[in-house]
Amino acid sequence: MTRRLAMSAQQLLDPVDLANASPRRIGTLVAHEGIMLEVSGFPQPLGSNVRIKSADNDYVYGEVVGFRGHRSLVLPFDMNKPLVTGAPVEPHGASSMVAVGKTLLGRIMDAQGNPLDGRPAIKSQFQWPLAGRKVNPLRRGRVTNPLNMGVRAINGLLTVGEGQRVAIIAGSGVGKSVLMGQMIAGTECDVIVVGLIGERSREVSDFVETKLPPEVRKKSVVVAVPADHPPLLRLRAAMRATAIAEAFRAEGKKVLLLIDSLTRVAHAQREIGLTLGEPPTMKGYPPSVFALIPSLCERAGIDRLTGGSITALYTVLADGGDIDDPVVDSARAIVDGHIILSRQLAEQGVYPAIDVARSLSRTMVDSVDPEHAAAAARFRQLWSVYEENRDLMLMGAYVAGADPVLDTAITRHADQIAFVSQPAKAQVDFQNSRQALIEGYSA
Numbered sequence: 315m316t317r318r319l320a321m322s323a324q325q326l327l328d329p330v331d332l333a334n335a336s337p338r339r340i341g342t343l344v345a346h347e348g349i350m351l352e353v354s355g356f357p358q359p360l361g362s363n364v365r366i367k368s369a370d371n372d373y374v375y376g377e378v379v380g381f382r383g384h385r386s387l388v389l390p391f392d393m394n395k396p397l398v399t400g401a402p403v404e405p406h407g408a409s410s411m412v413a414v415g416k417t418l419l420g421r422i423m424d425a426q427g428n429p430l431d432g433r434p435a436i437k438s439q440f441q442w443p444l445a446g447r448k449v450n451p452l453r454r455g456r457v458t459n460p461l462n463m464g465v466r467a468i469n470g471l472l473t474v475g476e477g478q479r480v481a482i483i484a485g486s487g488v489g490k491s492v493l494m495g496q497m498i499a500g501t502e503c504d505v506i507v508v509g510l511i512g513e514r515s516r517e518v519s520d521f522v523e524t525k526l527p528p529e530v531r532k533k534s535v536v537v538a539v540p541a542d543h544p545p546l547l548r549l550r551a552a553m554r555a556t557a558i559a560e561a562f563r564a565e566g567k568k569v570l571l572l573i574d575s576l577t578r579v580a581h582a583q584r585e586i587g588l589t590l591g592e593p594p595t596m597k598g599y600p601p602s603v604f605a606l607i608p609s610l611c612e613r614a615g616i617d618r619l620t621g622g623s624i625t626a627l628y629t630v631l632a633d634g635g636d637i638d639d640p641v642v643d644s645a646r647a648i649v650d651g652h653i654i655l656s657r658q659l660a661e662q663g664v665y666p667a668i669d670v671a672r673s674l675s676r677t678m679v680d681s682v683d684p685e686h687a688a689a690a691a692r693f694r695q696l697w698s699v700y701e702e703n704r705d706l707m708l709m710g711a712y713v714a715g716a717d718p719v720l721d722t723a724i725t726r727h728a729d730q731i732a733f734v735s736q737p738a739k740a741q742v743d744f745q746n747s748r749q750a751l752i753e754g755y756s757a
Contacts, residue, residue, distance in 0.1 A: 341386065341403035349544065350589045351376065351388040353403045363406040364388055369396040375406060377546060380590050389546040389586065391426070412554050414561035415440040419505070422522060422536040425551035430538060442561040444553050446613045455616030457650065457677040461625055462744040464500010465493070467668050467734045469747035471690050472653060475681040476568065477616035477623040481576070481645045484655035484667075485635035491517070492738055493655070493666045494572055494627060495525030500741045503625070504567040506534040509555030512548050512578025515540040521574075545582035549606075552579045556613050563622035571614060571624050577631035580607065580641045596640040597633075603641070608648045637672075651675035664735055671698045686748050689755040696723040696755075697730055729754065 341356025343366055351366070358364070358378050365373040366388075374397065376390040388403070413427055415438040422431040429436055457475035474480055484490050491513075498506060508526075510518050518538045526534055535558055539551040552573055559571040573579070580603050587600030594600055614626035630645045635657060646652050651674055659667035671694065679687060700723040706712045707724070714721060733750065736742060 339405070343397060343399060343401040343403055344385065345399075346397060348589055349389060349393065349585070351390060351397070352382065353386045353388055354384065356386045356403055357384075358386060358405055361410050364403050365406040366390070366397065366403045367401050369398050369401075379546070379586065387590065389544065389589075391544060391547055393544055410444050411441040412444050412557050413438040413440070414442045414558050418535045418558060420532050420534065422538060425537065425539045425543070425547040425554060427554070440561065442557045442564075444550070444557050446557060446560055449617075453618050455618045455623070456680065457616065458680050460681040460744055462500060462502055463497045464741040464743070465496060465666060466736050466742040466747045466750065467666065467670070468497070468653065469742065469744045470686075470733070470751040471670055471693060472651065472668070472673055472675040473678040473681050473686075473690075473744075474625065474651065474675060475677045476625055477614070478651060478675070478677050479611055479614045479626045479628070479649040480675070481628050481630045481642075481649045481652040482655065483630045483632055483637055483642055483646070483652055485632050485657055488655045488657050488660050488667055489665060490629040490631070490655060491521065491574055493653075494574060494629060495521065496666070496738055496741075497627065498525055498530060498570070498572065499527075500743075501570050501625075502568075503570040504533065505559075505562045505569045506530065507555050507559040507562070507569060507571045508534060508536045509552050509571075509573045510536065510538040510540075511551050511573065511575060512539070512541045512581065513574065515542070541578070545585040548582035549579060549586065552576075552610060556610060559624045559626075560613060563617050563624050564620055566620045566622045568622065569624045571626040573610075573626070573628045575629040575631050576607065576610075576645055577629075577633070577641050579610070599640055604644050607641070607644045611645070611648050650677050664731060665738065666734070666736065668734055670694055670730075670734065671701055682748070685752055685756060689752045692755040693730065693733075693751065695719070696726055699723045700727050700730075 341353040343351060344354045345352035360378055362378045365375050368374050372395060374390050374392050374395040376388045378386050379389050380387040413436060417438045418436060421429060421436055423429055423436060427436055455477060457478045459476040460473050461476045463469055463474050468474060482490050482493060510521060518540060522536060537551050537555040539548050559569045562569045583603045583606045584599050587602040592600035592602055614624040616623040630642050632642050633639050637654060654669045654672045655667045656669040699720050703712060703720055
């Protein structure tokens with residue numbers, strides 16, 4: 315009997331290599347405040363994954379996000395598990411790399427790369443840093459090639475170039491996500507990466523079923539984290555979507571990256587920053603929020619070395635319709651163009667409700683020919699003059715003939731509304747958009 319036990323023990327211990335073994339450091343959960351956990355005796359680096367044994371003998375996973383004295387601060391990925399003081403906390407690998415590559419095409423996943431589409435686990439031999447790789451600024455290419463977005467008003471008046479970063483800014487319920495879906499259907503690209511961050515769970519399934527038809531879905535990757543998930547997962551989802559897009563760009567692919575919405579990412583960082591003790595600034599946003607937005611947006615663009623590009627679209631929710639909101643202002647300052655949707659136009663039944671006067675494409679002058687640029691400038695002039703004098707006309711204080719430009723703007727206003735309007739499922743290519751604009755508004 316003793317001999318048999320000794321043989322069994324030898325078979326179990328033979329595969330164990332003790333020569334290169336090192337102590338495994340186990341921490342102890344000592345405090346839980348709000349959404350933050352404090353762990354003692356656990357000097358792991360920032361970004362390390364951990365697992366904590368819960369009261370029901372299951373595990374709660376999380377990430378080291380900061381330090382307080384000699385204690386590590388951990389944000390859990392699941393807030394619903396029962397935790398007790400003194401629970402053991404173990405290292406669980408690094409969280410700085412994500413799986414990338416062709417095996418992700420056609421898949422829907424969460425912030426940790428777990429499949430949401432009911433198919434087998436996603437496996438890939440290729441990995442990319444979650445926070446991206448630092449790139450020499452001179453490696454970024456100029457935006458000079460116009461990209462067909464399938465929307466006449468955008469193609470003609472706010473031309474988006476390959477590698478451009480654009481913010482779609484609007485209040486709630488004005489049509490940001492719908493416009494984004496229309497642009498997905500019309501854009502010519504090799505790969506589409508979609509990050510659905512902080513949305514309603516219903517909207518995730520609705521977006522996949524209605525905005526990603528089978529021919530588009532097979533070249534798409536979707537990372538989805540609904541609003542009821544912890545802030546760390548919402549933040550990591552945006553970073554994972556961007557990392558996946560970067561990896562495809564490194565292969566020379568033309569990538570369309572969509573993040574819906576950048577405001578939800580900022581809200582997630584606000585929750586984390588305030589929990590870590592950062593001082594609140596404008597509207598309660600800590601300084602880390604205004605550092606996060608540029609670090610995320612600057613990862614898009616053209617790579618001169620590989621020839622690949624990331625054209626990025628970020629929806630930005632203007633809380634209360636305030637387009638001077640700190641997040642809106644910060645996003646608008648770093649991107650290469652912004653499309654502002656007007657609630658007033660939406661209420662009049664104009665779709666897409668693009669406010670032409672307040673929207674801008676900074677790279678359009680480099681992407682279109684002089685004739686196209688002149689026609690777009692003329693259109694914007696007439697639109698702006700009409701909007702500036704709207705109240706004057708409604709009061710009946712304007713006399714026809716007093717201002718020839720305003721007279722033309724009044725005459726052409728219905729035509730301008732017709733040019734901007736387009737059914738949600740209709741597609742208008744770049745050449746037709748350009749031709750219609752030049753025929754109607756060339757000097």
